[in-house]
Amino acid sequence: MxxxxxxxxxxxxxxxxxxxxxxxxxxxxxxxxxxxxxxxxxxxSSIDGYLSIDNGRFVDSKGRTVILNGINYVTKHPEQYFKNDNDDEIFRQFRNQGFNCVRFGMSWRGIEPEPGKINEAYLKEIDKRVKLAEENGIWLILDMHQDLYGGKYGNGAPDWATIDDGLPHDRGDVWSDAYLVSPAIHRVFDNFWKNTPAPDGIGIQDHYIFVWKTLAKRYANSPAVAGFDIMNEPFTGSESSAILEKLLGTYGEIVAEQTGEPVKLNDMLDMWGDEQSRTEALKTFDNKAHYRRITESAYEDLKSFEQGALSQFYQRVRDAIREVNKQHIIFLEHSYFSNLGVKSSFLVPTDKQGNPDPLIAYAPHGYDLVTDTDAADSPGYQRVEHIFEQIFEAGKEKQIPVVVGEWGAFYMGRDYRQPAEHLIGIFEQAQAGQTYWAYWDNIDTQDYFPTLSRxxxxxxxxxxxxxxxxxxxxxxxxxxxxxxxxxxxxxxxxxxxxxxxxxxxxxxxxxxxxxxxxxxxxxxxxxxxxxxxxxxxxxx
Structure with a gap:
């Protein structure tokens, strides 16, 4: 190439x-x-220095305030990793379309296919994309991507690190429903947060951190790398059941108040498991006061996870990275339920003196409840506004800059101009960076693309x-x-x-x-x- x-x-x-x-x-x-x-x-157009953070804003090597405007470029299937021989042209297109950053997806499965063995051929392909980014004046956010934890059920972790203890895997009407209904998905995340030993006796979380330390050291002298997005949409595991019950139970309370008829939790669960009935029910959700009440009901349960297992994990990853790399930004995501508007509360990692690491950024995802359904072109605008109000409020509380790592997912060829313009307006008002989900062939022909290349x-x-x-x-x-x-x-x-x-x-x-x-x-x-x-x- x-x-x-x-x-x-x-x-x-x-x-x-x-x-x-x-x-x-x-x-x-x-x-x-x-x-x-x-x-x-x-x-x-080449990169002239590291992206950094100063006083709650992204800055370039000359101290100028940087607005990150980017796109996700992620290949999830192992047989397709780095098979696109046209990436040199794609990165040039990214530059010409005004993208100054790309959230570039990587796979734990690809990097560490066997316990403790790093796939050098895989990393050399990442090296090529780092070089392409540098040549085109683009910062890469290296994203350790996962959906449904690993390749056994989706993409991400290698099979040897997918410890489901033989539990069954259930699917819902929408692919992401498996997070909520699959015992296997709950167990594999539980085992990750517990750092359950892999076949070699070393904890699977330890392996994951080893991979990040390897990457941080490899790219320590690469200014085209903006930094490291530690985990895509970390999930709570079995704790999700209590959170889901809180969300649906509060929704049931609101329905009962409006109709005078009590609503059973099992009926709520059945409703949520069916895409058609869920879409109908979402009409009630599109009321900011109601939706705030629903999401706030789950805050304390989610806080227990985010300030416990998730914050501890982030601190461990930060410490490992800083042993070999002190110049790159660490991008931290909130957990799965915060995508829906439950405010995030994870703790910003600190140094040995207890001071917040100055190179930490908040990389939230925000999706309306209709994403990946046939109603994706008709979002609830009040729900969307609430989701991002919570995101930007959490960013202010953490006192770190925000780049919205994923939003949109406008796939089905309908008219998405209005929802795209609405979201970009929210980001511009907040002066937040963004990386749209996601690049696909001929995306520049879509009606909403001028909101990205603007x-x-x-x-x-x-x-x-x-x-x-x-x-x-x-x-x-x-x-x-x-x-x-x-x-x-x-x-x-x-x-x-x-x-x-x-x-x-x-x-x-x-x-x-x-x-x-x-x-x-x-x-x-x-x-x-x-x-x-x-x-x-x-x-x-």
């Missing part, structure tokens, strides 16, 4: 000098007068005050307070430079440089520093 630099050709840079034609009111800003000069240059502030000199895409008005706005002592420009991603070059309003004025991306209408806009509060509006 070729790893040539995709930006070796000549590209045009446009320097804009603006006449200051502004009044004191931003409403009176007019389109600037442009003086254009064309400068041939060698475009360089105008956004990639790197901001100073404090980002707010930004927002108004998709129906074809308008982007951004405001930030620059740092006087820094002369590093703010960089904005532009999906189509030709559409906007005559439609930019900036106050106060300064030089603007456009950097076209080879083979794409997209590019970057660098805004020189004035040391003031800046306001930008782009019509497109």
């Amino acid at each position: 070729s790893h040539r630099n995709k930006d070796q050709g000549k590209s045009k840079t446009r320097n804009f000098r603006q006449t200051d034609m502004y009044s004191s009111s931003f409403k009176s800003i007019v389109i600037f007068t442009i003086v254009i000069s064309f400068i041939g240059c060698r475009q360089n 105008h956004y502030p990639m790197r901001v000199n100073g404090q980002l005050l707010h930004y927002r895409n108004h998709f129906h008005e074809n308008l982007f706005e951004c405001e930030w307070q620059e740092e006087d002592e820094s002369k590093i420009p703010t960089r904005i991603f532009i999906p189509d430079l030709e559409k906007v070059k005559e439609q930019i309003k900036l106050h106060p004025v300064s030089d603007i440089t456009f950097h076209p991306l080879e083979g794409s209408p997209a590019g970057y806009m660098d805004i020189e520093v004035t040391g003031e509060t800046r306001k930008l509006v782009i019509a497109y």
Whole structure:
């Protein structure tokens, strides 16, 4: 596979000098007068330093605030691992579509196929993707992915680490229902949290941590790696039964209050196990006050797991990683039920002195209850708002930055523009990063794709005050307070430079440089520093 630099050709840079034609009111800003000069240059998209964290925000090596805008790239089936010979082109597409980060899925099963034996061939394939990311100016979040724990039931853990004690595996109408109804899935997670010995006598959690330490050491000198997403959607195991009963029991209480008829828990369980009856019942759930009451009912039960087994696990992984790597971010996810809006409470890992590790980020997932069903294009917007209110509140309590690791999953070719625009609006308001679930062939032809490949502030000199895409008005706005002592420009991603070059309003004025991306209408806009509060509006 070729790893040539995709930006070796000549590209045009446009320097804009603006006449200051502004009044004191931003409403009176007019389109600037442009003086254009064309400068041939060698475009360089390569990573120029580690992603880091400062004062609760992601920052680049020059101290600029970074908004992570990305996508998941995950292959779950062992027979398809790294079989895509077109990844060099796919990573170039990611760059041209404005993705500055990719959540890249890995498999414990692929890395440690036998106890204690690391698959070097597998890691060399990851090396290639790290190199592709570096060449295209993309940070990789390395994600240890799992669904239903392992390859025996889904993907993730090797069979030797899947200790189900012979319990049966039950499936529901939706694939993820197995988390809730399968005795085997409950047991394998229970054994993981207990660190039950593998066939070699070493605890399976110890093996998992050994894999992460191996990866952390291998990529310690790789700035294209943003960091390590420790476990995809960690699940409670058998404790889930009590949590589910709390959620459905509270829902039953609300129904009884509305109808005057008592509702049995078994009836609630039967309802939830049938996709059609669940979809009908969700109409009641789309009330923020009701849904908050439902999710809050399970908070204490989930807290017991998150502040117990999950936090202990995260601390152990953090300690192992920091023995060999002190520069990469550790991305921590909340547990499965927090995807649905139960607020997360896991503890931020600390150093030996008890101080919170400064390179910890919160990487929550948020999905409405209709995800993976035939009603996926009709989410409950009040439910969705509650889910992300809980996520961002938890991020503030933990005092760590947030990147939404998964959301969306808009697969079925329907009209998803409204739910996608609604969610992106929530993320932009919170100034949170995001990696959409997930890349698939021809995703750029989908109606919602412009919400992903959109105008956004990639790197901001100073404090980002707010930004927002108004998709129906074809308008982007951004405001930030620059740092006087820094002369590093703010960089904005532009999906189509030709559409906007005559439609930019900036106050106060300064030089603007456009950097076209080879083979794409997209590019970057660098805004020189004035040391003031800046306001930008782009019509497109």
